[in-house]
Amino acid sequence: SQQGEEDPQALSIQEGENATMNCSYKTSINNLQWYRQNSGRGLVHLILIRSNEREKHSGRLRVTLDTSKKSSSLLITASRAADTASYFCATDGPGGGADGLTFGKGTHLIIQP
Amino acid sequence: EPEVTQTPSHQVTQMGQEVILRCVPISNHLYFYWYRQILGQKVEFLVSFYNNEISEKSEIFDDQFSVERPDGSNFTLKIRSTKLEDSAMYFCASSRTRTNEKLFFGSGTQLSVL
Numbered sequence: 001s002q003q004g005e006e007d008p009q010a011l012s013i014q015e016g017e018n019a020t021m022n023c024s025y026k027t028s029i030n031n032l033q034w035y036r037q038n039s040g041r042g043l044v045h046l047i048l049i050r051s052n053e054r055e056k057h058s059g060r061l062r063v064t065l066d067t068s069k070k071s072s073s074l075l076i077t078a079s080r081a082a083d084t085a086s087y088f089c090a091t092d093g094p095g096g097g098a099d100g101l102t103f104g105k106g107t108h109l110i111i112q113p
Numbered sequence: 114e115p116e117v118t119q120t121p122s123h124q125v126t127q128m129g130q131e132v133i134l135r136c137v138p139i140s141n142h143l144y145f146y147w148y149r150q151i152l153g154q155k156v157e158f159l160v161s162f163y164n165n166e167i168s169e170k171s172e173i174f175d176d177q178f179s180v181e182r183p184d185g186s187n188f189t190l191k192i193r194s195t196k197l198e199d200s201a202m203y204f205c206a207s208s209r210t211r212t213n214e215k216l217f218f219g220s221g222t223q224l225s226v227l
Contacts, residue, residue, distance in 0.1 A: 031214070042117070042204055042218035043156065088156065092213040100146060100158025100169060101213050 005104045006089055012110040019076045021107040023089030024069075030092045032065055033101070034074050037086045046074075046087075079111045115139045119205050119219035126195055127227055134190045134222045136205030145188045146206040146216065147180065149173070156204070161213075162188065195226045 006023050013019055023032070031050045035043040049056045049065045049072065056063045062075040076083055086108045090101040118137045126132050138145050147159040161168040162180055179191045188207075192199055202223050206216040 033215070035218075040220075042220045043206075043216075045215045045217065048215060090156075100148070100161055100171065101216070102158070103148075103156040105155050 006087070006107045008107060009105070010108045010110070012112060013079060014112050015079055015081055017079055019079050019083070019109055019111075021074045021087050021109070023072045023074070023104055025072075025089075025091045025102075026070065029067070032063075032072050033090045033092070034061075034063060034072075035088045035090060035103075037088065037106070039085075043088065076109075079109075081111050081113050083109060084111045085109060115217075117205055117207055117217050117219035119203075119222050121222060122220065123223045123225070125225045125227065128197055129194050132192050132195055132224065134192075134203050134205075134224070136188045136190070136219055137186050138188055138205065138207030139209070139217055140186070142207035142209045142217070144168075144208045144211070145180075145182070146208075147190045148204045148206060148218075149201040150204065150221075151201045159190070159203075192224075195224075197226050200224055200226045 006021055029051050031048050033048045034046040036046055037043045047058045047061055047063050049063050051067055060077045065072045072089055086106040088103050088106040090103045092101055120135045124132055145162040148156050149159055150156045158171050160170040160174045160180055177193045181189050202221045204221045205219045208214055208216050
């Protein structure tokens with residue numbers, strides 16, 4: 001099965017800096033999504049990028065997708081303390097829903113004030 | 114903003130007991146899911162549900178698990194005879210359009226099997 005694997009596992013930066021997280025997966029995909037999870041809460045959808053797209057922006061978020069390398073990156077610009085959370089990539093295969101979304105283990109991001 | 118609600122937030126049960134986890138998906142959503150997250154591990158897909166039947170299920174979703182949409186609003190996950198390894202955070206999710214696009218997750222039910 002395809003797997004989303006994020007790196008780094010943990011990232012600590014100063015407020016105002018940019019944070020970059022990476023995700024790799026193993027098989028072909030329909031789309032790749034990024035979710036955020038605050039401690040003890042459910043996952044919140046951030047952004048979806050389709051397999052035929054290379055880059056997408058949403059506010060301070062920028063996502064890239066390289067299907068040849070089977071990798072994606074999430075960039076959060078001008079980070080804020082409220083961005084402290086775990087970030088997960090999730091892939092959806094060409095089966096159109098078979099096996100649901102496959103999540104990685106996540107990157108735990110800490111923004112130091 | 115509409116949200117997925119789950120009850121209870123915490124459930125403690127004895128091994129071998131049946132538990133029912135409840136979810137109210139967003140009202141105009143058509144696809145419903147259960148995922149679980151064992152502490153420190155990945156979020157794992159259990160089952161998807163559409164048009165009153167299971168669409169897909171993972172290897173985790175064995176005969177001990179069942180899902181039901183008993184009325185127009187609730188979506189439940191039943192574990193018939195809980196095992197210690199069922200201890201996890203269980204998330205319900207729903208989506209409006211085709212499966213797996215922009216899921217809205219509930220806050221989860223932390224299940225502890227003793």
